[in-house]
Amino acid sequence: MLDARELREAVRAGEHTGPTAGLVPGYTQANLVALPQADAFDFLRFCVQNPKPCPVLDVTDAGSPEPAQMAPGADLRTDVPRYRIWREGELVEEPEDASEHWRDDLVGFLIGCSFTFERALLAEGLPIRHVEQGVNVPMYRTAIDCTPAGRFSGPLVVSMRPMTPSQAIRATQVTSRYAPVHGAPVHVGEPAAIGIDDLGAPDYGDPVEVREGELPVFWACGVTPQAVAVASRPELMITHAPGHMFVTDVRDETMATL
Amino acid sequence: MLDARELREAVRAGEHTGPTAGLVPGYTQANLVALPQADAFDFLRFCVQNPKPCPVLDVTDAGSPEPAQMAPGADLRTDVPRYRIWREGELVEEPEDASEHWRDDLVGFLIGCSFTFERALLAEGLPIRHVEQGVNVPMYRTAIDCTPAGRFSGPLVVSMRPMTPSQAIRATQVTSRYAPVHGAPVHVGEPAAIGIDDLGAPDYGDPVEVREGELPVFWACGVTPQAVAVASRPELMITHAPGHMFVTDVRDETMATL
Numbered sequence: 001m002l003d004a005r006e007l008r009e010a011v012r013a014g015e016h017t018g019p020t021a022g023l024v025p026g027y028t029q030a031n032l033v034a035l036p037q038a039d040a041f042d043f044l045r046f047c048v049q050n051p052k053p054c055p056v057l058d059v060t061d062a063g064s065p066e067p068a069q070m071a072p073g074a075d076l077r078t079d080v081p082r083y084r085i086w087r088e089g090e091l092v093e094e095p096e097d098a099s100e101h102w103r104d105d106l107v108g109f110l111i112g113c114s115f116t117f118e119r120a121l122l123a124e125g126l127p128i129r130h131v132e133q134g135v136n137v138p139m140y141r142t143a144i145d146c147t148p149a150g151r152f153s154g155p156l157v158v159s160m161r162p163m164t165p166s167q168a169i170r171a172t173q174v175t176s177r178y179a180p181v182h183g184a185p186v187h188v189g190e191p192a193a194i195g196i197d198d199l200g201a202p203d204y205g206d207p208v209e210v211r212e213g214e215l216p217v218f219w220a221c222g223v224t225p226q227a228v229a230v231a232s233r234p235e236l237m238i239t240h241a242p243g244h245m246f247v248t249d250v251r252d253e254t255m256a257t258l
Numbered sequence: 259m260l261d262a263r264e265l266r267e268a269v270r271a272g273e274h275t276g277p278t279a280g281l282v283p284g285y286t287q288a289n290l291v292a293l294p295q296a297d298a299f300d301f302l303r304f305c306v307q308n309p310k311p312c313p314v315l316d317v318t319d320a321g322s323p324e325p326a327q328m329a330p331g332a333d334l335r336t337d338v339p340r341y342r343i344w345r346e347g348e349l350v351e352e353p354e355d356a357s358e359h360w361r362d363d364l365v366g367f368l369i370g371c372s373f374t375f376e377r378a379l380l381a382e383g384l385p386i387r388h389v390e391q392g393v394n395v396p397m398y399r400t401a402i403d404c405t406p407a408g409r410f411s412g413p414l415v416v417s418m419r420p421m422t423p424s425q426a427i428r429a430t431q432v433t434s435r436y437a438p439v440h441g442a443p444v445h446v447g448e449p450a451a452i453g454i455d456d457l458g459a460p461d462y463g464d465p466v467e468v469r470e471g472e473l474p475v476f477w478a479c480g481v482t483p484q485a486v487a488v489a490s491r492p493e494l495m496i497t498h499a500p501g502h503m504f505v506t507d508v509r510d511e512t513m514a515t516l
Contacts, residue, residue: 041299045317048306049327059303061408069307069405147327150319179437179515257437258516 003027004071004247008079017081017096019243021115028181028252029245030057030070030110031222032080033229034098034238037062040107042150043229047111049147053156053224055112055180057248063104070248076108082241089233098238106238112181113222113245114159116252120174121161129162129208136243137161138202139221143195144186146228154228158186158218160199162210168217175219177256187218194218204242261285262329262505266337275339275354277501279373286439286510287503288315288328288368289480290338291487292356292496295320298365300408301487305369307405311414311482313370313438315506321362328506334366340499347491356496364496370439371480371503372417374510378432379419387420387466394501395419396460397479401453402444404486412486416444416476418457420468426475433477435514445476452476462500 002010004027010016020029035043040062047054058067065076077099085093085101095101114137118128130137137159144156163171168188176184187194199216200207204223210216226239240246260268262285268274278287293301298320305312316325323334335357343351343359353359372395376386388395395417402414421429426446434442445452457474458465462481468474484497498504 037299041295041302044299044302044306048302048314048317056306059306059407149317176516183515257441258434 004249007247008071008074011081012075012078014096020081020245020247021243024247025119026252028057028070028248028250028255029113029115030248031113031226032076032108032110032238032240032246033225034076034106034108035229035234036103036236037105037107039151039234042152043109046146046149046152046228047109047225049149050224052182052186052220053146053222055182056109057112057180058110060108062107065102065108067108067110067248070110070250072249076246077102080240080244080246082244084239084241086230086237086239088235089230094241101236101238103236110246110248111222111225112255114182114219115245116181116255117175117178119252120178121171124170124174126167126171126174127163130206133208135206135208137205138199138207139204139223140196141203141227146224151232152228154231156186157204157221157224157227158194159221160216160218162208162214163217164214168215171217177258179257180255182220182222185217186220189215191216262507265505266329266332269339270333270336272354278339278503278505279501282505283377284510286315286506286508286513287371287373288506289371289484290334290366290368290496290498290504291483292334292364292366293487293492294361294494295363295365297409297492300410301367304404304407304410304486305367305483307407308482310440310444310478311404311480313440314367315370315438316368318366320365323360323366325366325368325506328368328508330507334504335360338498338502338504340502342497342499344488344495344497346493347488352499359494359496361494368504368506369480369483370513372440372477373503374439374513375433375436377510378436379429382428382432384425384429384432385421388464391466393464393466395463396457396465397462397481398454399461399485404482409490410486412489414444415462415479415482415485416452417479418474418476420466420472421475422472426473429475435516437515438513440478440480443475444478447473449474
């Protein structure tokens with residue numbers, strides 16, 4: 001089995017260009033956002049003010065593509081299987097290598113991902129419906145506003161996993177341990193109360209089946225910072241493509257606070 | 259009894275100029291650091307990279323003295339009982355009002371304080387020796403380097419509370435709940451192992467008695483960001499004076515992650 005560094009080398013060499021779900025189990029995967037230094041303080045402040053959707057795992061020096069805390073020696077320009085390049089908030093390209101778009105004034109941010117706590121949920125025998133159905137997790141823009149910071153503002157995005165009430169209670173306990181990677185749910189049971197009209201039509205990802213006796217359980221989602229950054233139309237932003245995460249050298253279990 | 263807003267109004271009116279320990283019990287008190295906007299990104303990044311000593315509770319807009327998340331309507335220029343004004347890393351003044359030193363480019367940071375978890379320790383019947391002895395908590399510079407960020411780097415500062423082994427274990431459990439305000443201890447038992455040669459000579463605060471059968475238990479300390487910022491010699495920095503904290507509107511219990 002590959003370790004995290006070996007996977008990143010395979011990605012860098014163009015040998016792996018697909019999604020990363022389930023790869024290198026036990027290692028923390030992360031969302032990528034890279035922005036010009038002029039936007040970096042407001043964006044970091046936005047993340048700090050909204051820790052549930054935007055848990056910051058690492059921040060690079062301006063111009064450096066190395067996330068020195070989470071993966072020393074890695075290169076954020078090449079070690080993500082697929083990128084999205086955004087200019088003035090518009091998606092312009094989805095390359096497998098971001099080197100030609102990188103600039104000396106870019107700051108890279110790694111943000112926690114719910115893949116970390118999904119492993120803990122599965123270990124408890126709790127259902128992850130989108131994994132069972134082999135699709136992407138359903139995600140929704142809510143009517144809950146994030147705390148604005150400078151030029152960055154926008155709605156909270158949530159992911160949803162259907163569970164029975166007793167499963168939802170156990171999942172709340174389990175994910176509460178993972179405060180640095182979204183932590184406990186933000187809502188349970190009433191989609192309309194947070195501005196979600198149709199569970200069957202997620203804003204990102206794929207719909208999943210909600211069975212008789214199940215409640216929808218909602219967690220703050222790492223797509224929030226990307227959605228908010230797009231809405232603020234920065235001159236240039238480089239992110240991972242959905243599901244194509246950056247794999248760090250840090251163990252999932254180190255994200256548990258208790 | 260005063261609530262947090264009433265205490266801040268008394269402070270603003272010059273009616274309370276002393277330490278804040280024990281005042282408005284149940285409300286979170288915070289460390290203040292204000293820096294020019296040019297240093298703000300590096301400082302915030304330093305805090306994010308060192309979350310145990312530097313848990314960020316709020317960040318103001320540049321030039322705004324209002325910590326809008328933790329105490330809407332408050333004024334960081336006047337609502338701290340005593341300030342320290344630092345220029346190029348040198349302490350130049352300790353005024354009761356910082357208005358004449360405030361600038362339009364200053365960003366204010368509120369950083370978590372161990373007063374929050376001390377209440378939880380006392381509620382468990384665990385000893386807080388410096389409270390028993392009526393002195394300031396002993397604090398020490400360690401040989402542990404913080405993760406550097408831009409111009410900011412320096413040693414971890416820790417606070418110390420002596421406890422029996424069984425008390426130390428319970429205190430580890432209790433403070434683990436308070437991840438946003440320093441969380442679990444960083445060390446127990448061997449001061450020399452973290453570069454502390456003499457427990458009787460703390461670098462900040464006062465020495466306390468360590469009794470037969472007790473271990474020194476060390477927590478990451480909110481003096482770290484101030485010490486690090488001083489070491490980096492920023493043009494201007496405004497902080498609270500030790501023990502003279504900013505009292506927020508947020509309840510201590512909301513700082514518990516579990």
